[in-house]
Amino acid sequence: MQNSLFGDSPAASLPTSAKPLKKSAQTVEPAHQAPTLIELAQSLPTHLRLGTSSWNYPGWDKLVWDGDYSDSVLSRYGLTAYAKHPLLRTVSIDRSFYRPLNVAQFAEYASQVGQDFRFVVKAPSLITDALVRDESGRGMRPNAHFLNAAEAVQMFVEPALEGLGHKLGALVFQISPLPGHWLAQMPRLIDQLHQLLAALPDLKPIAPDGVIAVEVRDPHWLTPQFVAALRATGATYCMGLHAKMPPIAEQLPILRALWPGPLVCRWNLNPIHGAYGYEDARDLYSPYDKLVDPDLETRAALVRVIAGTAGAGQNVYVTLSNKAEGCAPLSIIELARAIHQPP
Template sequence: MQKSLFGEQEPLFEKPLIKSGTPVEPLVAEAELMALADALPAHLRLGTSSWNYPGWNGLVWDGEYTANHLSRQGLTAYSQHPLFRTVSIDRSFYRPLNVAQFAEHASQVGPDFRFVVKAPSLVTDALVRDESGRGMRANATFLNAAEAVQKFVEPALEGLGSKLGALVFQISPLPGQLLMRMPEMINRLHRLLKAIPDLRSIAPDGVVAVEVRDPQWLVPQFVQALRDAGATYCMGLHPKMPPIAEQLPILRALWPGPLVCRWNLNALHGAYGYEEARDLYLPFNRMVDPDLETRSALVRVIAGTAGAGQNVYVTLSNKAEGSAPLSIIELARAIRLNVQGIGNK
């Protein structure tokens, strides 16, 4: 009998085939995964951060493909995984995408799929980065409303249409001099958010969310800015930020409303451990560092939000526990148990 993903239990997928041609075809999910997907709340969308990982052979893909091949042609296969109803487009952070690029992504998925899209660093980095990713000098377009709308919001909305789920402004860590001017930073963010047109006429499930990497943002003025602009808070699970319990007051203050969450990096690697986690977890095909505490806390937030009829977008990185697809399976199992427990009370 084929070895399963988690030891000696029944396999979740059929044995993968090794292929190099096109198109990329998905693995055929077995009944357990299909039943798991059917048991999840309708308003919940789980997915990963990007999809171009060759190491997912045997988890998502039917064989061996290069990262470039998966980047170009893997999205359709990805979207056919029963638990993947969203994905985070992360490449837009490094360079703005145009309408045609967004439309190409939208054409590869079904009508129920929704995208989480990261805003370009052009407007979310206070410092211009060099080739290594380090900040060099002040960014003149940081939190610039016109740039954000023209280079990000309008192309994403036109290209993705009704398949737009969440536009995420992930504000990178601020230099010390700006951390001392938080009221000014929040006012600039507020002006940007107010300039964004209403998404709902084109994307009924669309939401604007702000993720931060400095806890100094988490003050009442920040909440007021989000609420006034009709935006929400993106709960970022990253070592630079407090644990879920300490971020919940922001979500409670914005309730009722959707949940947007990005689980980026396992806390045990520290605030600057991205490369360490990547090197340790490659090729992202096994669970290395299960974070049961974070998973349990996240399940409660997801169940409460989706159970109240609010949309939920949760994306996970391979750097969260070692393999995003396996993390999603375990998260989905825990959500199903939570939902069943509520139903039995």
């Protein structure tokens, strides 16, 4: 075991342009990157891939895009420009959480990036949410498809694997918060999760860097039985940095128990906003063009975990949301600087 895995500068912002949105554009040009940023990217471990949660943000003008584009244009045409940023070697496809994607949609994404790029993909909520929810997110009734192994294979793993091919990095089953009365049924639910993971096809023949990862939003999952289910099926734990979950130091025992292995981490939300603070963070940080609330403690802890994992030759996938610090690309720059020259 690598000790550095578990051992113990003000961020700059760039102004947005005042030019009108290029709403009719069908191509998106990448922003020019300084030679120092390119050198920084080249200094990072080869096994480390940093990226963001989705990419359709006009506020990233001059950071990722060279111009003001609408979010709809960026959603459709921006991925190629995104993938040309020297530090952005992965991205989380989040839209698959809301509606399953088909092989053609995954293949279209794969065609827009280079051979070294890898995708992190969220499983549909139809599989990972115990409740059927209305448009406001309120649970209405139990979800009969929750943790259904056959449907997970058919509607998620097989289409992603066929469409993305070797560019598949991590398939993340993010299990939504459980209804309170379900928390007393964890042994049964973990057994059901185990059966799902055991039914999934091996990714390695098609996607050598591919890994199945499980992210949870209730700490009640973090038990020896949960670890045993992951280990027995070759899956890993996705470290979710979110106020619903304990800080990194308290999630590390799961990674210790699964070591050696890859690291999948999703930095979702700054803890200052609390467990239900997505809307507060969105309102405060939009248009996501600067760091508003640098989370130095989380960043430092994450750097240590990344350094230990990548330093041991294991693959690392870390994706950041704008709601972590205010601007995901700037967060990645600061994270990369800390990895290159740790305090």
